[in-house]
Amino acid sequence: MQNGEPRYRRIQRDLEDRLSRGVYLVGSLLPTEADLGLEFKASRFTIREALRKLTELGYVSRTQGRGTEVVSSDPRRSYVQSIQTLEELFQVALETWFVVHDTKRVVLDAELAKSVGGKTGEKWFCITGVRWTEPGGRSIAMIESYIPSRFEDQIDKLEQHTGAFFNFLEKYCGEPIEQVVQEIRSLAMPLRISRQLGLRPDALALQLLRRYVTKDGVIIASFNWHPADQFVYKMKIDSNNSVKEN
Amino acid sequence: MQNGEPRYRRIQRDLEDRLSRGVYLVGSLLPTEADLGLEFKASRFTIREALRKLTELGYVSRTQGRGTEVVSSDPRRSYVQSIQTLEELFQVALETWFVVHDTKRVVLDAELAKSVGGKTGEKWFCITGVRWTEPGGRSIAMIESYIPSRFEDQIDKLEQHTGAFFNFLEKYCGEPIEQVVQEIRSLAMPLRISRQLGLRPDALALQLLRRYVTKDGVIIASFNWHPADQFVYKMKIDSNNSVKEN
DNA sequence: AGGAATTTGTCCGTATGTATA
DNA sequence: TTATACATACGGACAAATTCC
Numbered sequence: 001m002q003n004g005e006p007r008y009r010r011i012q013r014d015l016e017d018r019l020s021r022g023v024y025l026v027g028s029l030l031p032t033e034a035d036l037g038l039e040f041k042a043s044r045f046t047i048r049e050a051l052r053k054l055t056e057l058g059y060v061s062r063t064q065g066r067g068t069e070v071v072s073s074d075p076r077r078s079y080v081q082s083i084q085t086l087e088e089l090f091q092v093a094l095e096t097w098f099v100v101h102d103t104k105r106v107v108l109d110a111e112l113a114k115s116v117g118g119k120t121g122e123k124w125f126c127i128t129g130v131r132w133t134e135p136g137g138r139s140i141a142m143i144e145s146y147i148p149s150r151f152e153d154q155i156d157k158l159e160q161h162t163g164a165f166f167n168f169l170e171k172y173c174g175e176p177i178e179q180v181v182q183e184i185r186s187l188a189m190p191l192r193i194s195r196q197l198g199l200r201p202d203a204l205a206l207q208l209l210r211r212y213v214t215k216d217g218v219i220i221a222s223f224n225w226h227p228a229d230q231f232v233y234k235m236k237i238d239s240n241n242s243v244k245e246n
Numbered sequence: 247m248q249n250g251e252p253r254y255r256r257i258q259r260d261l262e263d264r265l266s267r268g269v270y271l272v273g274s275l276l277p278t279e280a281d282l283g284l285e286f287k288a289s290r291f292t293i294r295e296a297l298r299k300l301t302e303l304g305y306v307s308r309t310q311g312r313g314t315e316v317v318s319s320d321p322r323r324s325y326v327q328s329i330q331t332l333e334e335l336f337q338v339a340l341e342t343w344f345v346v347h348d349t350k351r352v353v354l355d356a357e358l359a360k361s362v363g364g365k366t367g368e369k370w371f372c373i374t375g376v377r378w379t380e381p382g383g384r385s386i387a388m389i390e391s392y393i394p395s396r397f398e399d400q401i402d403k404l405e406q407h408t409g410a411f412f413n414f415l416e417k418y419c420g421e422p423i424e425q426v427v428q429e430i431r432s433l434a435m436p437l438r439i440s441r442q443l444g445l446r447p448d449a450l451a452l453q454l455l456r457r458y459v460t461k462d463g464v465i466i467a468s469f470n471w472h473p474a475d476q477f478v479y480k481m482k483i484d485s486n487n488s489v490k491e492n
Numbered sequence: 493a494g495g496a497a498t499t500t501g502t503c504c505g506t507a508t509g510t511a512t513a
Numbered sequence: 514t515t516a517t518a519c520a521t522a523c524g525g526a527c528a529a530a531t532t533c534c
Contacts, residue, residue, distance in 0.1 A: 006502060032518055043504045048519090064519045065512030182481050186432035186452040186474035204450065206432035228432035235428050252521060278499060289523045294500090310500040311531030 008049035011040050015050060019059050019073050030060060030068040093164035096140060100129040100159050101196065106146070116146040116221035117181075117211050123149045127159065130196060131224075142193045142225040148218065166212040166220050175214035183209040184233055193225045204228035254295035257286050259380060261296060265305050265319050276306060276314040335426075339410035342386060346375040346405050347442065352392070362392040362467035363427075363457050369395045373405065376442060377470075388439045388471040394464065412458040412466050421460035429455040430479055439471045450474035 015036075018024055031039070036047045051068060054060045058075030062068045106112070106126045113120045125147045131140040145165055147155065154172055161168045170177050189197075189205040197203075208224040261282075264270055277285070282293045297314060300306045304321035308314045352358070352372045359366045371393045377386045391411055393401065400418055407414045416423050435443075435451040443449075454470040 008502075034518080045505090046503060049502080051519095062519065063512075064510065065517070067512090067518060184430055184452070184479040184481075186450050186477075188450065204432050204434065206430070231432075233430040235430075254521075280499080291524085292522060295521080297500095308500065309531075310529065311498075313499060313531090 006049075007042055008046045008053070011036070011042060011047065012050040012053045014040075015054060016057075016059065019054075019070060022073060024070050024073075026070050026073050028070055029066075030070060032067060093167075094162070097132040097135055097137075098129055098143070099132065100127060102129075103127045103155060103159060105149075112146075115209060115223075117213070117218040118146075118148065125149065125152070125155055127155070127165075128196075138230075139197050140226065141231075142196050144223040144225075146221045151219070165222070169219040170212070170214065173214065173216060173219060175216050175219075177212050177214055177219070179213045181211045181213065185209070186228070189225060197225070197227065199227060206231050206233065208233070252295075253288055254292045254299070257282075257288060257293065258296040258299045260286075261300060262303075262305065262380075265300075265316060268319060270316050270319075272316045272319050274316055275312075276316065278313060336410050336413055339413070340408075343378045343381055343383075344375055344389070345378065346373060348372075348374045349401060349405060351395075358392075361455060361469075363459070363464040364392075364394065371395065371398070371401055373401070373411075374442075385443055386472070387477075388442050390469040390471075392467045397465070411468070415465040416458075416460065419460065419462060419465060421462050423458050423460055423465070425459045427457045427459065431455070432474070435471060443471070443473060445473060452477050452479065454479070 015024075015030075024030055030036070030051075033044050033047045033051065036042075036051075037044050040047065051060065051062065055062055058072055059070065060068050061071045104126055106124055108116065108118050108120055108122045108124060110120045112118075113122065116124065118124060127145045127147065128143065130142055132138065133140060147158070147165075147169070151158070151169060151172070154169070158165060158168055166177065185207045187205055187207060189199065189201075189203045191201055193205065194201050194203045204227075206226045206228050208226070209221065210224070211221045212219050261270075261276075270276055276282070276297075279290050279293045279297065282288075282297075283290050286293065297306065297308065301308055304318055305316065306314050307317045350372055352370055354362065354364050354366055354368045354370060356366045358364075359368065362370065364370060373391045373393065374389065376388055378384065379386060393404070393411075393415070397404070397415060397418070400415070404411060404414055412423060431453045433451055433453055435445065435447075435449045437447055439451065440447050440449045450473075452472045452474050454472070455467065456470070457467045458465050
């Protein structure tokens with residue numbers, strides 16, 4: 001335990017390497033804690049720390065009395081599938097119609113800052129609009145998109161852009177989207193929302209909040225207000241750890 | 247370590263209780279591991295296990311050289327943990343308490359059949375109950391689980407089972423769960439639900455429907471009714487090395 | 493700026509309980 | 514029933530980060 005890297009982390013990475021190289025096959029059992037301890041000349045405690053990490057990462061599943069089973073040789077592969085999700089989102093944007101209602105500057109209050117991932121007092125832009133199945137068709141959702149002010153000179157182009165906003169901003173800033181955080185809530189629509197969608201004042205909403213995050217921080221945060229009686233959020237959890245929306 | 251509950255778990259619960267009661271205030275530091283060890287008469291290892299859980303649950307944040315800071319007095323009130331793997335689902339079941347209210351036979355009508363993934367007219371079992379943070383704690387959700395009649399002789403054991411139902415049934419039938427389909431809806435609670443949770447008749451719900459599917463078909467379908475004002479479904483979509491060029 | 497005290501992080505050896513095969 | 518392997522638990526030790534004087 002002298003140098004920078006903890007012992008258990010070194011072991012963890014060794015094991016990850018073996019898993020991705022197929023030394024331990026999916027469905028098989030890893031060597032026991034005791035065996036790994038002998039091999040790496042580490043105590044059982046240290047081995048357990050490494051295995052705990054592998055469990056958290058989705059590589060293995062551990063069962064008392066049985067052992068440590070390999071469940072995925074590359075759990076991060078599931079991220080590839082979620083990229084398809086991003087592209088599905090993109091497809092939705094292409095196959096539907098977004099009509100901008102309003103664009104304005106806003107100063108984040110504490111609550112809004114927490115929601116969109118900014119700091120209280122920061123100036124952001126807010127673009128609101130409605131997404132339609134087709135021109136003159138049915139409304140899918142009322143959308144409020146919050147964009148940091150560093151994209152100020154792109155806002156005009158953004159309004160003209162056909163396709164997903166996040167796609168435009170991702171290309172503009174040159175940094176890939178590393179992560180999308182999504183929150184799903186059930187709540188009554190505020191008046192400003194129900195009115196724009198032509199619904200009763202007390203209409204129920206399924207609200208999706210998505211934050212698109214690059215290395216440089218949040219590039220856009222969108223509130224999507226869907227009429228509750230028309231919208232179900234479906235997703236699949238495959239046994240190989242991947243989450244797929246549809 | 248003789249009885250059912252591990253020592254660290256008991257300590258974890260005690261600390262959670264204090265946190266939710268405000269004995270330790272948000273922003274303050276918890277007693278040190280050594281002090282907690284003295285108080286609970288447990289080794290540092292055991293205290294650390296409890297604190298590790300509190301960290302995972304979002305109660306506290308730990309910093310080497312500084313201590314254990316309280317970051318939330320009630321993290322579970324505000325969200326449904328993002329569940330992306332079966333492992334996580336299983337953990338939730340282990341760390342919370344399910345109380346069975348009723349078990350009965352039902353014949354699927356057309357709508358129910360579609361929801362649970364069966365056929366109209368089929369006989370299924372329906373187990374209803376409430377999931378709690380802990381005995382005498384807060385209710386997390388009202389749950390209605392539908393189970394095909396081919397598991398008829400296992401229903402009794404199922405009611406006694408601690409842990410996730412799907413885990414029991416998966417082991418019993420011998421087929422691995424290949425997929426979980428989840429649907430998220432926003433809707434008003436039916437009376438039977440709001441009453442059991444002690445809420446107003448018109449309470450809003452965030453409803454999660456999960457179908458667990460093996461090669462042999464659906465083994466269980468569960469409706470989870472969460473009080474809308476207390477629950478947010480959060481999920482994260484990571485994309486490690488997606489270089490998208492075009 | 494620097495050193496001492498404090499507190500968590502890492503690690504060891506050992507022992508016993510408990511689920512699984 | 515037995516053996517195996519993971520889960521929980523103890524006590525001790527030193528490292529590393531933070532805070533305070």
